[in-house]
Amino acid sequence: MAQVSRYYDVKRGPDGHRYLSVKVTGFSLLHIPLLNKSTGFTPEERRFLGLEGLVPPHTSTFEEQKQRTYQRYLQQVTDLDKHEFMRALQDRNEVLFYGILADHLEELLPILYTPTVGEAVRVFSHIYRYPRGLSVSTLDVERVDEMLDNVPLDDVRMIVATDSSAILGIGDQGFGGMAISIGKLSLYTAAGGVGPDKTLPVELDVGTNRQDLIDDPLYLGVHHTRLTGPAYDEFLDSFVEAVSSRYPKAIIQWEDFARGTAFHVLNRYRKVIPSFNDDIQGTGAMALSGLISAARLKGETLQDQVFVVVGAGAGGIGVAGMIRSGLMRAGLNATEAAARVYVVDRFGLLMHGQSLEDHQLSFAKTPADIGGWDVAGEWPSLYETVKASGATALLGLSGVPGLFNQPVVEALHANTERPIIFPLSNPTANVEAQPADVLRWTDGAAIVASGSPFADVEFGGRTYPIGQGNNAFIFPGLGFGAIISRAREITDGMIMAAAETLADETALHGERVYPPIADIRAVSLKVAVRVARQAIFEGVAAERRVRNLTDDELAAFVERRFWRPHYLPLRKADDAQMLL
Ligand SMILES: O=C([O-])CC(=O)C(=O)O
Numbered sequence: 237m238a239q240v241s242r243y244y245d246v247k248r249g250p251d252g253h254r255y256l257s258v259k260v261t262g263f264s265l266l267h268i269p270l271l272n273k274s275t276g277f278t279p280e281e282r283r284f285l286g287l288e289g290l291v292p293p294h295t296s297t298f299e300e301q302k303q304r305t306y307q308r309y310l311q312q313v314t315d316l317d318k319h320e321f322m323r324a325l326q327d328r329n330e331v332l333f334y335g336i337l338a339d340h341l342e343e344l345l346p347i348l349y350t351p352t353v354g355e356a357v358r359v360f361s362h363i364y365r366y367p368r369g370l371s372v373s374t375l376d377v378e379r380v381d382e383m384l385d386n387v388p389l390d391d392v393r394m395i396v397a398t399d400s401s402a403i404l405g406i407g408d409q410g411f412g413g414m415a416i417s418i419g420k421l422s423l424y425t426a427a428g429g430v431g432p433d434k435t436l437p438v439e440l441d442v443g444t445n446r447q448d449l450i451d452d453p454l455y456l457g458v459h460h461t462r463l464t465g466p467a468y469d470e471f472l473d474s475f476v477e478a479v480s481s482r483y484p485k486a487i488i489q490w491e492d493f494a495r496g497t498a499f500h501v502l503n504r505y506r507k508v509i510p511s512f513n514d515d516i517q518g519t520g521a522m523a524l525s526g527l528i529s530a531a532r533l534k535g536e537t538l539q540d541q542v543f544v545v546v547g548a549g550a551g552g553i554g555v556a557g558m559i560r561s562g563l564m565r566a567g568l569n570a571t572e573a574a575a576r577v578y579v580v581d582r583f584g585l586l587m588h589g590q591s592l593e594d595h596q597l598s599f600a601k602t603p604a605d606i607g608g609w610d611v612a613g614e615w616p617s618l619y620e621t622v623k624a625s626g627a628t629a630l631l632g633l634s635g636v637p638g639l640f641n642q643p644v645v646e647a648l649h650a651n652t653e654r655p656i657i658f659p660l661s662n663p664t665a666n667v668e669a670q671p672a673d674v675l676r677w678t679d680g681a682a683i684v685a686s687g688s689p690f691a692d693v694e695f696g697g698r699t700y701p702i703g704q705g706n707n708a709f710i711f712p713g714l715g716f717g718a719i720i721s722r723a724r725e726i727t728d729g730m731i732m733a734a735a736e737t738l739a740d741e742t743a744l745h746g747e748r749v750y751p752p753i754a755d756i757r758a759v760s761l762k763v764a765v766r767v768a769r770q771a772i773f774e775g776v777a778a779e780r781r782v783r784n785l786t787d788d789e790l791a792a793f794v795e796r797r798f799w800r801p802h803y804l805p806l807r808k809a810d811d812a813q814m815l816l
């Protein structure tokens with residue numbers, strides 16, 4: 237079978253069961269998190285792998301290990317403590333980490349992912365303990381192929397790479413962005429079924445424009461301002477080229493790139509290496525899906541709505557573009573679709589005459605588009621846009637807390653009985669409005685979803701679940717579907733398939749705009765199957781084994797490949813193969 241790591245091969249015994257043939261024994265073996273079972277090594281493994289005396293006498297079952305570790309987890313005080321505790325576990329024993337994550341997914345997602353991961357990003361240099369992933373920096377990018385050779389994994393399929401220029405809604409975070417790559421990839425495994433030995437988090441350290449980071453002696457990234465222009469492109473070219481040669485089957489998820497680079501990077505590489513941008517396309521697909529579901533709850537369709545998207549960075553423009561695609565798929569022509577989408581940025585409504593980036597231009601309105609509007613300043617404000625456009629749906633990707641204030645929300649409500657309001661900025665502190673406030677200001681009429689997790693809201697004797705409109709409902713399944721089909725490219729059709737699958741799955745849950753987060757694994761499986769199907773349909777699936785499968789067979793194929801946390805037996809490899 238395939239060699240997946242320098243330290244072991246996955247093999248199948250005569251009984252058909254898989255085992256790991258390990259090329260490392262003893263103390264060294266205990267320090268490889270993908271192999272370490274700690275107290276879980278069987279007496280035979282202890283004997284033949286030179287572990288006797290190095291681990292306690294009693295062999296714990298997996299259940300006992302999970303229980304022991306989870307009890308300690310519960311004693312951690314702050315969310316950041318909990319995050320650090322779990323990350324330390326991940327760096328000691330990955331199967332146990334994923335075992336606990338699988339058992340407590342809903343509880344642990346906000347700890348390992350949004351919002352706590354935002355805190356971990358901020359303090360990453362100060363809580364750093366153990367290496368994980370690949371750091372490429374301006375100090376060594378010309379040796380990136382050698383650096384990739386140092387990575388002990390030989391069959392990486394999924395890479396999350398960030399240059400940390402716009403992490404969540406909290407901006408430039410320099411080297412700390414590594415934490416988001418790690419967090420996203422743990423979801424790829426926990427929700428998306430991608431084996432942890434197939435994943436590689438990457439920090440592309442091109443510098444930071446944060447003087448406080450540069451001045452911090454404990455800061456672990458390179459201490460200079462960001463590369464820009466041709467030097468930046470060359471840096472990324474080197475990375476992409478090296479990845480393609482070391483990992484020809486890998487997919488790259490571009491994460492948290494700032495508005496100036498996100499579209500540029502996506503377009504530069506999407507035909508060079510299968511890749512997508514999570515904030516443009518993942519967030520776009522997630523938002524479109526929620527809007528389809530919200531329109532359904534109103535007893536209307538997507539085409540009945542008028543949309544105001546706030547924020548014109550990767551997320552905002554990605555969402556606005558995906559709404560336009562959704563409207564066209566529903567039958568509108570390009571002009572009709574464009575007329576239903578308004579994008580508002582820090583200066584107000586996007587309009588020609590402002591200094592706009594290329595990807596923003598197609599959303600800019602002309603004076604004729606806003607003829608007859610009541611506008612006090614140079615450009616229509618958010619409030620004026622909501623009021624005059626007849627908007628029925630308001631989406632926040634601005635990173636600006638509190639932007640959806642009572643007058644804005646009331647203006648939206650005046651246009652429609654049931655306003656759709658999605659304050660999607662992450663983490664929690666950056667949310668454009670508190671869901672409870674939105675429900676209060678609209679007397680319970682609003683259909684609300686947020687990017688970060690919020691508790692159910694009690695209002696007027698009713699309980700309103702707040703759907704979590706997070707791209708976590710899209711990327712694990714999108715990536716897994718692309719991996720399974722070995723997609724040569726992540727096409728717009730595959731992104732649309734992911735959005736529609738999420739909407740279909742949500743429809744099974746009644747009065748919701750997103751499924752409960754507890755269902756994320758089941759949803760990701762469905763997304764993966766439909767994405768793989770779409771890749772086959774569009775002729776971009778390089779994996780021959782999936783091309784002629786029926787839907788049921790494809791679903792079974794995906795299900796069989798879904799990685800689950802349990803220990804495989806370890807056996808010592810032939811003496812000639814031993815490394816340590
Ligand atoms: O990470 C998240 O929670 C969603 C996301 O991509 C972002 O906000 O940038």
Ligand SMILES: [Mg+2]
Pocket residue numbers: 404491492514515
């Ligand atoms: Mg992101």
